[in-house]
Amino acid sequence: MSPEISPIQPISRPPLEGKTIVLGVTGSIAAYKAADVASKLIQAGAIVEVIMTTSAMEFVGRSTFEALTHRPVTSGLWDAHSELSIDHVALALRADCLLVAPATANILAKLALGIADDPLTATYLATDAPVIVAPAMDADMLDSPSTVRNITTLKNDGVTIAGPAEGRLASGLIGKGRLVKTDMLTGLVRQVIGRNGDYAGRHVIVSAGGTKQPIDPVRYISNRSTGKMGYAIAEAARDRGAKVTLVTAANMPVPAGVKVVNASTVDDMRDAILPISSDADLLVMAAAISDFTPAQVSDRKIKKQGSGGISMELAKVEDFMPLAHGRKLVKVAFAAETNDLEANARAKASPKGAAFVVANNISDPGSGFGTDTNKVTFVDSRGKAEPQPLMAKLDVGHAILDRALPLLAKRQS
Numbered sequence: 288m289s290p291e292i293s294p295i296q297p298i299s300r301p302p303l304e305g306k307t308i309v310l311g312v313t314g315s316i317a318a319y320k321a322a323d324v325a326s327k328l329i330q331a332g333a334i335v336e337v338i339m340t341t342s343a344m345e346f347v348g349r350s351t352f353e354a355l356t357h358r359p360v361t362s363g364l365w366d367a368h369s370e371l372s373i374d375h376v377a378l379a380l381r382a383d384c385l386l387v388a389p390a391t392a393n394i395l396a397k398l399a400l401g402i403a404d405d406p407l408t409a410t411y412l413a414t415d416a417p418v419i420v421a422p423a424m425d426a427d428m429l430d431s432p433s434t435v436r437n438i439t440t441l442k443n444d445g446v447t448i449a450g451p452a453e454g455r456l457a458s459g460l461i462g463k464g465r466l467v468k469t470d471m472l473t474g475l476v477r478q479v480i481g482r483n484g485d486y487a488g489r490h491v492i493v494s495a496g497g498t499k500q501p502i503d504p505v506r507y508i509s510n511r512s513t514g515k516m517g518y519a520i521a522e523a524a525r526d527r528g529a530k531v532t533l534v535t536a537a538n539m540p541v542p543a544g545v546k547v548v549n550a551s552t553v554d555d556m557r558d559a560i561l562p563i564s565s566d567a568d569l570l571v572m573a574a575a576i577s578d579f580t581p582a583q584v585s586d587r588k589i590k591k592q593g594s595g596g597i598s599m600e601l602a603k604v605e606d607f608m609p610l611a612h613g614r615k616l617v618k619v620a621f622a623a624e625t626n627d628l629e630a631n632a633r634a635k636a637s638p639k640g641a642a643f644v645v646a647n648n649i650s651d652p653g654s655g656f657g658t659d660t661n662k663v664t665f666v667d668s669r670g671k672a673e674p675q676p677l678m679a680k681l682d683v684g685h686a687i688l689d690r691a692l693p694l695l696a697k698r699q700s
C-alpha cells in the first residue's frame with residue numbers, strides 16, 4: 288500500500304442518500320453542464336431521473352445521462368421506454384425535488400403559464416416536491432420583459448430560482464445569463480430537501496477558518512486552519528433546515544443557502560458574531576481564532592535591514608466567546624490540541640460557557656487541518672468525554688448537531 292493512502296475508511300452518510308431528484312434538461316447551450324450536475328447528484332447518493340426536452344437532445348445525447356444515472360432518460364410523453372407513457376405523472380409523484388438546469392427562456396414561459404405538452408412541464412404541474420429552476424440564456428433574452436415576468440411568476444409560485452450567474456456568455460458578451468455552478472445547484476437541492484428537518488426554524492452561527500492578524504500592510508500571522516470543518520458544519524445545519532450564518536476567515540466557495548460573512552481578523556469575527564448571537568440558537572466556534580497578535584501593527588511595509596532579523600512582540604488576544612450570550616443560545620467550542628486532549632478541552636468548556644467542546648488531536652492520522660476527515664472527542668461541561676470514530680467532516684458536523692439538539696430543546700422549554 289502506498290504511504291499516502293489512509294488505511295482507515297471514514298464512515299460517510301451521503302447527503303442525498305435515497306432521495307429522488309428529477310433533473311430537467313432543456314435546450315440551452317449550457318445543457319452539457321447538466322451532465323456534471325447529474326454526476327454530482329449521483330455522488331451525493333441521489334437517484335437521478337433525467338427528463339430531456341427535444342431541443343436539449345440537439346445539444347447532448349441521452350446516453351451521457353443514462354450512463355451517469357444508470358436509468359433511462361425520458362424525452363417524450365409517448366416515449367415507449369419511459370414509465371411516463373403508462374403513467375404520465377409517475378416521476379412527479381416519486382420526486383423529492385425537481386431541478387430544471389439549465390432552463391431556457393422557453394421552458395420558463397411554459398412553466399409560468401402552466402403548459403403541459405411535454406414530460407418536463409407535465410411533471411412540474413403534477414409534483415408537490417420543491418422545484419429549483421436555473422435559467423441559462425443570453426443576457427438579452429434574460430432581460431426581455433417576458434422572461435423577467437415569467438421568473439417573477441415562478442418565484443411567486445414558490446419556485447426557487449438559482450442564478451443566473453454573471454460572466455462570459457456563449458455569444459461572446461459579458462453579462463448575466465450563465466448557469467450557476469454545479470456545487471450551488473447540489474447545495475440548493477440539499478437545502479430544499481432538508482427544509483423541514485430537525486433544525487428548521489433555528490438559527491445556527493458557525494465560525495470557520497484561521498484568523499489573520501496583520502503585521503504590516505503585506506504580512507500577517509495566522510494558523511493552518513483551512514475552514515473545511517466549519518464549512519462542513521454549516522452545510523450539515525443547512526441540510527437539516529437551519530438558517531445558517533457562516534462567519535469565515537477562509538477563502539472557500541460560498542455554500543448554497545448559507546449566509547456568509549467574511550471576517551479576516553479576531554476583531555472582525557467578534558464584531559460579526561456578538562451582535563447576532565443574542566437571537567441565535569446555536570453558536571459553533573470552529574474557527575481557529577488567533578491566541579496572539581502582533582503588539583504593534585506597522586502602517587508601512589517593514590523593510591529588511593542589513594543582514595539581521597527582527598523580533599516582534601506578540602500580545603494575548605482576549606477570547607470573545609464568553610461574551611456571546613442569548614436567552615436560548617447553546618455554545619459549542621473547538622479545541623485543536625497536540626497533547627493532553629481531554630484535559631485541555633475540559634479546561635476550556637466552562638470559561639467559554641460552552642455546553643461541550645469538540646476536541647481533536649491534530650496529530651492523529653486523518654484529523655485536523657486540511658483533511659476531509661476528522662476524529663474528535665466531545666467533552667461536556669462536566670468533563671465527560673465521548674470519543675467519536677474517524678468520520679468525514681460532514682458527518683462530524685452532523686454528530687455535533689445531533690449532540691446539540693437535545694440541549695437546544697431543553698433551553699427552549
Ligand SMILES: Cc1cc2nc3c(=O)[nH]c(=O)nc-3n(C[C@H](O)[C@H](O)[C@H](O)COP(=O)(O)O)c2cc1C
Pocket residue numbers: 312313314315316317340341342343390391392393394423424425428
Ligand atoms: C445554438 C443554440 C443555442 C441556444 N442556447 C439557448 C440558451 O442558452 N438559452 C435559451 O433560453 N435558449 C437557447 N436556445 C434556444 C432554445 O433552444 C429554443 O428556444 C428551444 O425552443 C428551447 O426548447 P426547450 O425549452 O423545450 O428545451 C438556443 C438555440 C440554439 C440553436
